[in-house]
Amino acid sequence: MRSVMSGNEAIARGIWEAGVKVAAAYPGTPSTEILENVSTYPDVYSEWSVNEKVALEVAIGASSTGARAVAAMKLVGLNAAADPLFNSSWIGVRGGLVVISADDPGRHSSQTEQDNKNYARFAMIPALEPSDSQECKDFLMLGLELSEELNCPVLMRTTTRTSHSKGLVELGERHEPDREIGIEKDLKYSLLPAFTRNRPKEMYERLARIRRRVETLPINRMEMGDTEVGIVACGAAYQYAREAFPGASFLKVGSPYPLPVKMAANFRSRVKTLIVVEESDAFLEEQLILAGIKVDHGQDLLPHWGELDPALVANLLTAAGIPGAAASLLAQPYAAQEGLPVRPPTLCPGCGHRGVFTVLSRLKLWVSGDIGCYTLGAMPPFNAMNSDICMGASISTAHGIQKALGEAAFEKKNRKISVIGDSTFFHSGITGLLNTIWNNGNSVIVILDNRTTGMTGGQDTPGTGKTLMGTVAPALDIAHLCRAMGVSRVEVVDPYDLKAVEVSVTAALDSGQPSVIVAQAPCVLEYKVRMSDAWVVDLEACTACKRCLRVGCTALSLLSPDEKGKQKVEIDPTLCIGCGVCAQMCKFNAIGPKVAEPARA
Amino acid sequence: MDTAYQEPMNLLLSGVGGQGVILASFLLSQVALEAGYDIKQSEVHGMAQRGGSVVSHLRFGHKVYAPLFTPGQADLLLSFEPLEALRYLHWLKKDGLLVYNTVRVNPSTVSSGAAEYPEGVEERIGRSFGRVVGLNAVAIAAQAGTARAANLVLLGAASPSLPFSREMWDAVLKRELASNVLEVNLKAFQLGRAAVEG
Incomplete structure (x- = not known):
């Protein structure tokens, strides 16, 4: 039977057919759909791990029992997982272990690009790279076999095009390897110098075997x-x-x-x-x-x-x-049209991040940002993000800035704030915060807690109370965690209340103490939030000052100029969820819920 | 040597996140599959749901290698919005066909006053290009029962130009669409087809 599948769907199918027992990943475009699809096969235990390093370690543990295991991640995820990748090459495998790196040449959905095939050469393990969906499935299954045959993890590299393009895939049945799964006591799992004297020699001998083996692989x-x-x-x-x-x-x-x-x-x-x-x-x-x-x-x-x-x-x-x-x-008969307005990605109408960035933009603070939807805070009309380096770096780099500035860090012109999402905080922000507290830092950190991994399409986190496979789990309370880590000032604010956000941020900066502000509002897209009917603009009260447009909401748009040449604003009722952030910007009470008389407060 | 290789047919779909571009592309891929072709389909995921342009490549033929094609290669450009038709016009072959929805969707840059929606988009399309079908797919879909079925109107309008029989379309639409929306979508498809067949 043939089916149309994306590369990522085909990889998931291969994971199921090859009898894999454990698959772990952290979401990241273009890899996310691999584990989302694995989770539709209940025979495979699948999980979102808190980050890629953890995901690979989970897979290494599973492999050590003789079970087949897979870890999947986007390109930069493998940087985070490089430590276990190299060491898993040193220890070898029992059950087949495949590490999937989904690279993104052209940076469709990534800050940077890198060729992760280099990791295979560096770690002395084979790299496989499929060209279409069928090969995505076949190579994944071959990779598990090669891993067992050659006693090493195998890297499978895809790119955005192979992961996301769809093509025909021949489907097969699931075959679990006929072997016992159990704990093995073997010194090879302990990477102590005393136990690894011969390991480099063995690894070079293994590499020679790998070199001979690839000459006979039909994929070449x-x-x-x-x-x-x-x-x-x-x-x-x-x-x-x-x-x-x-x-x-x-x-x-x-x-x-x-x-x-x-x-x-x-x-x-x-x-x-x-x-x-x-x-x-x-x-x-x-x-x-x-x-x-x-x-x-x-x-x-x-x-x-x-x-x-x-x-x-x-x-x-x-x-x-x-x-x-x-x-x-070699021919292109028509020329591209010049000067067309672009359609840049924007925060969704009603997004809770909007309130925070409206305030940060107004306060003109230096903002260290992080990786997620909220990176859009760097774009107009907010222009309220001054750095965006890697997962968790919003917190640790701000600490470094403070230490470099010394006393000058407290001057008004050097005021700075860190902004990080909940999933990114769980991924690698917690360690940075711990470091700040331990080393007497005084950063102010806003954690945008929208109860999901928004940018990659809404995956569960340790804060959602649910796992990838849908089982109930403890829901981590971020404010409690921060207090337990020794943060003296922890506040929870409603990001839709601009005044409350501004008061909280200003008080935290004035305090000179390390502070965490948890801005709590569920992702409107993931949780299908609708607070009320669409709000409306009272065109008699509207003075066309355009102040409301500073919130950057796509539900707001300019009307054609009126008889006095003024462009007033209207609200698209199909997009507005009634969050009221734009109304708080209006000095003329022209925006309010839809009632007989527009609200005057 | 691959002597039997013939260049596949290239379809480019362009629109705005939320207009049903991805569903239309999926339905086209299923009809091509029904007709026995090899297919490849490609779109870039990630930020589309946040108001960006959406583009989907669909290719079908006896053998398809690359999942995407390039400007100058499209046999058909199916655009869900006039600006998104103009933006991708140069992807068409010399004798390619443009089918597009004439209803505007303002980019956020336009609604915020940072940019202007270009004047005379339809005239620019007509002037620079010969084989064009422009129709108000939203109004036609509303006649069928819901404005949301504009994507099916556009598929219907494109269908006479594609090598798929009515039976193949019917089989795929009936198989892939939910029963509660099937009737209105079938009607939208037929009205779209009737709009170009006259």
């Missing part, structure tokens, strides 16, 4: 066509190159690390011009060169970062005199 293959041009490619880039040069010969690489160099040398001998087409780093190209295989072209012609596409490959290589590109890709 030559597809011979016209031998004038031979293209080496993997992942999505293979698809782009296949389409750009439909007649050429291909070395389709399924294991970018290690590259099957014997096969590559054979391929080299059969083609006249050898070109490497790859996204992100010159990862295959460098391995070819190291193996003494002549590369005619690679990233001398193709970009070092961003996404490739068929037309880009066809045009750049054609410009360098490479023959055989598909003619249709």
Whole structure:
């Protein structure tokens, strides 16, 4: 039976079919749907872990019992999980262990881009990279088998296009490996120098076995066509190159690390011009060169970062005199229209973050931000976020700034505040806060507690009282936790009350003490919040001052100029949830709930 | 060598988060599957639900490699909003077809006064391009029973240009749409089709 699946759905299917027992992840685009889909298969235990490091450690523990296990994350998640990744390579596996890194060339939904195939070389483990949904399923299952055969974790790298594109997938049944699951007492799990004397030698011997093994894997293959041009490619880039040069010969690489160099040398001998087409780093190209295989072209012609596409490959290589590109890709009959207004992402109408950023914008504070929907606070009309570095950094970098400034940190012009979401706080903000308290920091931290992981589509957190598989769990109270950690000033505020937010923030800054302000309001999208009927603008009271537009709500829009040329404001009743934040900005009481007479308060 | 390779048919859908672009793309993919084609479909997830532009690529043929295509390659551009039609017009092939909804949705930059909705969008579309079908899909959907079915009106209007039979469409719509909205959606599809067939 065939089904249309995204790469992430296909990976989840592969996890189920391969008899995986435990799958763990922290949500992050473009990886999130893997675990969301695994959770629809009750045979697999699946969880949102608090962060990627924890998720991989959970999977390592499961593997040590003989069970098959998977951890999934977005590119930067593997930076957080690098510690257990390297050490799991040192200890080896019992049950198959696959680590999935979903990379994001072109930064569709990421701050940065990086090629995580490099982690495989660094940790001396194989990397597999699928090109479509079918391969996403097949490679995941192969990865688990290779992991057991070679006694090491296997890295599977996808990209946004392979994870999110849909294609046909042949479905199979679930087969659990026939083996006993249990605790094993083995010194290999204790990475003490006394126990690891021979481990580096064993790891190099294992790498030699891995190198031999990839030469015979069917996922690495030559597809011979016209031998004038031979293209080496993997992942999505293979698809782009296949389409750009439909007649050429291909070395389709399924294991970018290690590259099957014997096969590559054979391929080299059969083609006249050898070109490497790859996204992100010159990862295959460098391995070819190291193996003494002549590369005619690679990233001398193709970009070092961003996404490739068929037309880009066809045009750049054609410009360098490479023959055989598909003619249709070289033409674009219509020019792009210039100067069209963009549709930037914005906070949802009624979003609780809006109140906090309206106040921070007004107070003109220096704001260290973090990763989530609220990063949109950096955008107009708020412009109220001055740094946004990595998960949890809002708290720890603010502490570093304070220590560098010394006494000057208390001057009015140096006033700063940290803003972090609840899920990011649980991920890696707690340790930063603990560090601030321990080291006598005085940061003021606003935790935007919307009871979900909003940016990735609304996943549960330790604060929601629910797990990925839907079971009830203790719901962590952030204010209690902060008090227990020694924060002397902890306040809970309603972010829809602008005055209350401003009073709370100002008092915290004035106190000179470390302070946490928990701004509590459930995500309007995830919890389908509607506070009242849509509010309305009293056009007789409206003076067209546009002050309400400073809240940046898409439910508000300017009307056409009236007879005096003034542009008053209207509220879209299909978007407004009645949060009332815009009304608090209005000095003329022109905005209120829909009643016979607009409210005058 | 892949001698049988023929270039697939490329459909680009463009609109605004919440307009039903993703559902329309899914239904198209199911009809292409029903017709026995290999398919690839691609859209970028993440921020779309927060008011951004939504774009979906659907490709079908005997064999499809890449999940996306590029400007100048679309056989059909199905746009849910005039500005989003204009924005992606250059993705069409020389003889490609544009089917679009003429009802505006203001970007947040326009409603906040930071930018202006361009004047004469429909004229610009008509001037720069030949094969165009523009229709008020929202009004037609309202005739069918709900303005929310505008995406089905657009699918209906595009359907005569696609290599799928009425039977295939009927089978897919009946299989994939919830029974409580099926009738109004089928009607919206038919009214959309009738609007272009005259």
